[in-house]
Amino acid sequence: MNCQVHQLPELETATSGTREALQAIIHTILFIRSPGPVAPHDVHCESFQTTYTRIATDNDPLPINKYASPSRTPSYQQHQYNQHQSYHKSELDRKVDDSIETFLRTLTPIGPELMAGNLAISFFERRSKNKLFGLVNQEEKVVWEQWILRVVVNNTPRPMGVDEASVIERQRIQDTAEGMLKAVLLKVFEFAGSETDHIPPVMYDFEISNAKRADDRDEVYSRVSNLPALINLGS
Numbered sequence: 144m145n146c147q148v149h150q151l152p153e154l155e156t157a158t159s160g161t162r163e164a165l166q167a168i169i170h171t172i173l174f175i176r177s178p179g180p181v182a183p184h185d186v187h188c189e190s191f192q193t194t195y196t197r198i199a200t201d202n203d204p205l206p207i208n209k210y211a212s213p214s215r216t217p218s219y220q221q222h223q224y225n226q227h228q229s230y231h232k233s234e235l236d237r238k239v240d241d242s243i244e245t246f247l248r249t250l251t252p253i254g255p256e257l258m259a260g261n262l263a264i265s266f267f268e269r270r271s272k273n274k275l276f277g278l279v280n281q282e283e284k285v286v287w288e289q290w291i292l293r294v295v296v297n298n299t300p301r302p303m304g305v306d307e308a309s310v311i312e313r314q315r316i317q318d319t320a321e322g323m324l325k326a327v328l329l330k331v332f333e334f335a336g337s338e339t340d341h342i343p344p345v346m347y348d349f350e351i352s353n354a355k356r357a358d359d360r361d362e363v364y365s366r367v368s369n370l371p372a373l374i375n376l377g378s
Contacts (some may be wrong), residue, residue, distance in 0.1 A: 147288045147341045149334040151327050156320045160190035164324050165243050165262065169351065170197035172264055172290055173235070175335045178346050191321045195328065200233035242351035247296075249353040254359070256299040263354035264290040268347040287341055290334075291354055292327065295335055333365040 156164050167188055174197050176182065184199035250258035267286040299314055302309035 145341065146286050147338065149288070149330075150289045151290060151292045151330050151334075152323070153268070153293040154323050155297055155303065155329050156323070157316065158212070158296055160296055160320060161247070161294070161296050162189045162240075162243055163188055165224060165246075165294055165321070166239065167193070167195045167324065168292065168327055168331065169239050169243070169264060171195045171331055172335075173239075173349065174198050175331065176266055176349075183230075193321060193325055198235060200235055234375075239351070244349065246294075246353050249355075250294075250296060253295070256297060258296045258298070260294055261354040262292040262294055263352050264292075264349060265352065266347055266349050268343050268345055287343060287347075289354075290331075 146340075151168075154164060154168070167186070170186070174181065177198060182199035183196045183345045185194055185196050187194045246260060246262055250260040265286050266288045267284040269282050270285055272281050272283045302312050
């Protein structure tokens with residue numbers, strides 16, 4: 144089986160918004176590539192002016208039924224919400240968040256106040272494979288699709304003053320990060336709808352890893368060459 148590889152646009156964010164940006168991208172891909180029917184749940188980002196759809200879990204609050212009796216709706220909904228809040232983090236959230244933390248620990252320096260890495264989301268199916276004349280049965284992973292995202296974390300302190308120049312610069316930084324995140328999400332939808340013949344008609348799984356480059360020296364040279372355009376993009 145040939146593996147379909149989708150190279151997404153580069154994402155550059157300040158440290159404070161990196162985790163939420165990665166959550167938005169990963170959960171969007173997982174929702175689109177869900178192997179079966181799932182309930183959608185819209186999430187509005189706190190660090191970015193954008194909303195994405197993810198797979199609903201038991202931790203997500205139930206939508207309010209506006210047609211229900213007003214005298215019963217608040218208490219019932221609050222009871223359900225409190226029950227949901229008492230649950231531990233879902234397996235999906237735990238897997239995504241743990242993978243993000245592991246990935247962030249593997250970032251490497253590529254310039255002043257810049258760290259980078261390549262995030263890979265791989266979808267695979269599990270197949271049984273016989274060895275030694277069929278006496279030994281092993282399970283193998285067959286990857287049929289990968290999404291690759293170049294992530295750059297900018298740790299440059301951003302201006303905190305109340306003067307007009309500082310306010311404009313902070314807004315520019317925010318607009319740049321939001322623009323890059325939205326560009327990635329749009330590309331996700333473009334890739335997802337372009338080809339689907341490679342998706343297997345069976346249940347499958349996913350994993351998130353760091354797609355290490357063989358040599359990052361070219362990347363360092365590229366970032367340093369374009370350094371003036373990157374000043375003050377961090378927080």
